[in-house]
Amino acid sequence: MRKLALNDEILLKIEKPARYIGNEVNSVMKDPEKVDIRFAMCFPDVYEIGMSHLGIQILYDMFNRRKDTWCERVYSPWPDLDKVMREKNLPLFALESQDPIRDFDFLGITIQYEMCYTNILQVLDLSGIPLRAADRGESFPLVMGGGPCTYNPEPLAPFFDLFYIGEGETVFYELLDAYKEYKKAGKSKKEFLERAAEIPGIYVPCFYDTAYKEDGTIASFRPNNPHAKEKIEKQVVMDVTNTYYPDKPVVPFIKATQDRVTLEVQRGCIRGCRFCQAGMLYRPTRERDVEFLKNTAKSMLDSTGYEEISLSSLSTSDYSKLKELLEYLIEDCSERKVNISLPSLRIDSFSLDVMSKVQDIKKSSLTFAPEAGTQRMRDVINKGLTEEVILEGAGKAFEGGWSRVKLYFMLGLPTETEEDMKGIAHLAEAIAKRYYEIPKDQRHGKCQIVVSTSFFVPKPFTPFQWAGMFRKEDYLEKAKIVKEEIKAQLNQKSIKYNYHEADVTVLEGILARGDRRVAEALETVYKKGAIFDAWSEYFRYDLWLEAFEEAGLDPEFYTLRERPLDEIFPWDFISIGVSRKFLEKEWERAHKGEITPNCRMKCSGCGAAAYKGGVCIEG
Template sequence: MRKLALSDEILMTVEKPARYIGGEVNAVMKDKDQVDIRFAMCFPDVYEIGMSHLGIQILYDMFNRREDTWCERVYSPWPDLHKVLKEKQIPLFALESQDPVKKFDFLGITIQYEMCYTNILQILDLSGIPLSAEDRTMDDPFVIGGGPCTYNPEPLAEFFDLFYIGEGETQYFALLDLYKEWKNSGKSRQDFLKAAAQIPGIYVPSLYEVTYAEDGTIAKMKPICPEAPEKVKKQIVMDVTNTFYPEKPVVPYMKATQDRVVLEIQRGCIRGCRFCQAGMLYRPTRERDLEMLKKSAYAMLKNTGYEEISLSSLSSSDYSQLGELVNFLIDEFGSKGINISLPSLRIDAFSLDVMSKVQDIRKSSLTFAPEAGSQRLRDVINKGLTEEVILDGAGQAFEGGWNRVKLYFMLGQPTETEEDMKGIAWLAEKISERYYEVPKEQRNGKCQIVVSTSFFVPKPFTPFQWAQMCTKEEFLHRAYVVNHEIKEQKNKKSIKYNWHEADVTVLEGILARGDRKVAKAIRSAYEKGCLFDSWGEYFHNDLWMEAFAQTGVDPDFYTVRERSEEEVFPWDFIDIGVTKKFLLREWKKAHEEKITTNCRQGCSGCGAATFGGGVCYEH
C-alpha cells in the first residue's frame, strides 16, 4: 500500500483532499527501482483543470508504454495546501508514488495559458528546485516546458532548462533515449543540454544570447555554441491516425472540469481568422480516421465508465466525416444513456439537426462566435461569417425549439470603430427580433440572449502580431459603449451582457508578447504572493504593477507600442511552418478589409502545406 505524502490530519484541513491522494482509476503504477527514467508531468493549475487536459493524458499514456520510464502527475496545490507545504517544509510530490518531485529525472510542465506563469514558479519553489535554470545542479531534475505558450518561451526562459516546440508524439522518445545514454556517461549537465539542442524541436535557452537595440527592441538573438540551431523547427505529427492515443485515460475520484471521454477528431483548422493563434500554430489541418475514432470511443467508454463523449477540434464542422461519426455515436451509444457533446460547430441546418438528436433543447443554449459586430470588421479579422448566415442559423434554431443563444465577441481589434462596437448590440437585437418572427406555437418560452465580450490580445505568430493593444481604460470604454447600446434596444430585457476583466487582459498581453527582461517581473510578482492569476478571487493587479515598477519593466512597451514591419520579435527564432511573409501579407490585407479564402477553397500559400515533410491534407 502506498504511503501518502500528507497525513490524515493535514488532508482533513484542506479543501478537496481528493486532489492530492492519487490512486485514481487507470493511474499507472510501476516499481521505481525497475525503471531508468522518472518523469513528473505537471499542469500548473488546480487538479480539476489539469485532469481535463487531453494533451497530458496523451503524453502520460505514451511515456508509460515504455518499460524504462514511469510518468507520474503533479498539479498546483490550492492556496490552502500551498501554505501548509511552505510552513511545514513538505516537498511537493507526484500523485502516483507520492515521492518528492525533486527526486525525478524530468519535470515536464505544460504551459497552456499566460496567467499560470506564477504557478510555474510555485511548482519549482515547493519542489525545492532552484527557480533559475543556471542555479541547478546534478541533483535537480531537468525542467522542460511544452504547450502553446512555448511559441514565445522568452518570458520564462530563465526558469526552464529546455522547451519542446511542437507536438509531443514526435521527438520525446529521442530525448528520453538521449537522457539514458547521458545518465550513464558521467558527463555534465551542460553536456546533456548541448546534445538535447540537436534534437529537432528542442530549444535550450541558455545556449542563446540576446542583444538589444537602444530603443529596447531585440537587435539579435544568436546561438552561443555550434550545437544550437539558429532556427528551432516546430514538430508535428502528420499521420494523426497511427499515433499515440489513450484508451485508458485516468479517471479522477472527484468531478473534473470536463468529466467525459474526449475524442480529438482532427488537429489544425482550415479557417484563417487573423486574431487566432491556434489556427496558425496547428496548421496544417490533419484528420483522424473514422474507424480509429470508432474504436477509441468503444475502448474509452468501456475503460472509464463515463457517460458523455465530447468531439474535440478547433472547428468540428470542418471534419469531413462528421456526419458519419455523429450518426455512428448516436446509433451505437445514444440508447445506452451516453450523451454526445459537439463544441466548435458552425450553426447550420446539419448542425442543428445533429444537436436536436443529442441535446435536450429545453436545457441547452446555442453558441455563435461572430467575434465582431459589423461585417466590415468581420472582414478585417477574416472571420468568414456574414450577418445573413448568423440570422439564418438563429432562425432555424428558434424554429427547432431553442430559445437561448450565446454570442461571443472580441473588443479592441485592429481598426475597430464605435460603430463596430455598437454593432454588437444591433446584431443581438436582430437575433432577438428573429425569435419573435417564429409562430407563437413553435416558441419555447422567452428569448434569452447572452452577449459576452473578451478583449483582444495580439498573439505571436498571428497576422495581428504587429498590432497595438488597448489600455485598460480603452478596453473598459469599449465595453461601456456596448453596454449602453444594448440598454437602448427594444428587446433589451432579452439580452444580458458580460465582459472580461480588462486588467487581466493587459497582463496577458505583456506575458504573451514579452522578452527575457519580463522574467524578473514574473519572479517578483510570485514573491509578492501572486498565484492562480486566472482565478478572479486570487488575481492582484496592484501587486503585478508593483512588480513591473520595481523591476524596471514598462508594461506599455509590450502592449500599446506600435510595431514596425522590420522589428525582430522574441519568438522569431521559431519556425512554425507559416511564414512571417504570409503573416505580414495578411496584416496588410486586414487593413484593406480583404478576406482570404479558407484552405479547402484554395491554398493561400502560408507555408504550412509542405511543412514537416508531408503535405496538407487539403492539397
C-alpha cells in the same frame, strides 16, 4: 506499502483532498526500482483544470508505454494546501507515488495560457527546486516546458532548462533515449543539454543570448553554443491516426472541468481567422481516420464509465467524416445512455440538425462566436461569417426548439470603430427579434441571449502579432459603449451582457509578446505572493504593477505600440511552417478588409501544407 505525502489531519483541513491522493481509475503504478527515467508531468493549475487537458493524457499514456519510464502527474496545490505545505515545509509530490518532485529526472510543465506563469514558479518553489535554471546543480530535475505558450518562451526562459516546441508524439522518445544514455555514462547536465539541443524542436535557453537596441527592441538573438540551432523547427505529427492516443485515460475522483471522454477528431483548422493563434500554430489540418475514432470512442467509454463524449477540434464541423462518425456514436451512445457533446460547430443546417439529435433542448444553449458585431470587422479578422448566415442559423435553431443563445465577441481588434462596438448590440437585437418573429405558440419559453466580450490580445505567429493594444481604461470604455447600446435596444430585457477583466487582458498581452527581461518582473511578483492569476479571486494587478516598476520595465512598451514589420520578435528563432511573409500579407489584407479563402476553397500559400513533407488538403 505506498507512502502518503499528506496525513489524514492535513487532508481533513483542506478543500477537496481527492485532488492530491492519486490512485484514480486507469492511473499507472510502477516499481521505481525497475525504471530508468522518472518523469513528473505537470499542469500548473488546480487538479480539476489539469485533469481536463487532453495533451497530458496523451503524453502520460505514451510515456508509460515505455518499460524504462514512469510518468506521474502533479498539479498546482490550491492556496489552502499551498499554505500548509509552506508552514510544515512539505515538498511537492507526484500523485502516483507520492514521492517528492525534486527526486525525479524530469519535471515537464505544459504551458497552456499566460496567466499560469506564477503557478509555474509555485510548483518549482514548493518542490524545493531553485527558480532559475542557472542556480540548479546536477542533483535537480531537468525542468522542461511544452504547449502553446512555448511559441514565445522568452518570458519564462531563465526558469527552464529546455523547451519542447511542437507536438509531443514526435521526438520525445529520442530525447528520453538520449537522457538514458547520458545518465548511464555519468555525463553532466550541460553535456546532456548540448545533445538535446541537437534534437529537432528542442530549445535550450541558456545557449542563446539577446542584445537590445537603445529603444528597447531586440537587436539580435543568437546561439552561444555550437550545439544550438539558429532556427528551432516546430515538431508536427502528419499521420494523426497511427500515433499515440489513450484508450484508457485517467478518470478523476472528483468532477473535472471537462468531465467526459475527449475524442480528438482532427488537428489544425482550415479557416484562417487572423486573431487565432491555434489556427496558425496547428496548421496544416490533419484528420483522424473515422474507423480509428469509432474504435477509440468505444474503448474509452468502456474503460472509463463516463456518461458523455466530446468531439474535440478547433472546428469540428470541418471534419469530413463527421456525419458518419456521428451516426455511429448516436446509435452506440443511445444504447449506453451516453451524451454527445459537440463544441466548435459552425452555424449551418447540418450542425443544427446534428445538435437536435444529440442534445436535450430543454437543458442546452447554443453557442455562436461571431467575434465582431459588423460585417466590416468580421472581414478584417477573416471570420468568414455573414450576418445573413448568423440570423439564418439562429432562426433555424429557434424553430428547432432552442431559446437560449450565447454569443462571443472581441473588443479592441485592429481598426475597430465605435460603430463596430455598437454593432455587437445591434446583432444581438437582430437575433432576439428573429426569435420573436416565430409564432408565440411555437416558442419555447422566453428568449435568452447572453453576450460576452473578451478583449483582444495579439498573439505570436498570427497576422495580428504586430497590433497595438489599449490601456485598461480604454477597454472599460469600449465595454461601456456596448453595454449602453444594449440598453437602448427594443429587446434589451432578453439580452444579458458580461465582459472580461481589462487588467487581466493587459497583463496577458505583456506576457504573450514579452521578451526575456519580463522574467525579472515575473519572479518579483511571485515573491510578492502572486499565484493563480487566472482566477479572479486571487488576481492582484497592483502586485504586477509594483513588480514591473521594480524590474525597470514599462508595461506599455509591450502593449500600446504597433510594431513595424521589420521588428525582431522574441519568438523569431522558431519556425512553425507558416511563413512570416504570409503573416505580413494577412496583416495588410486585414487593413484593407479583404477576405482570404479557407484552405479547402483555395490554398493561400502559407507554407504549412508543405511543412515536414506534408501535402495540401485542397480539394
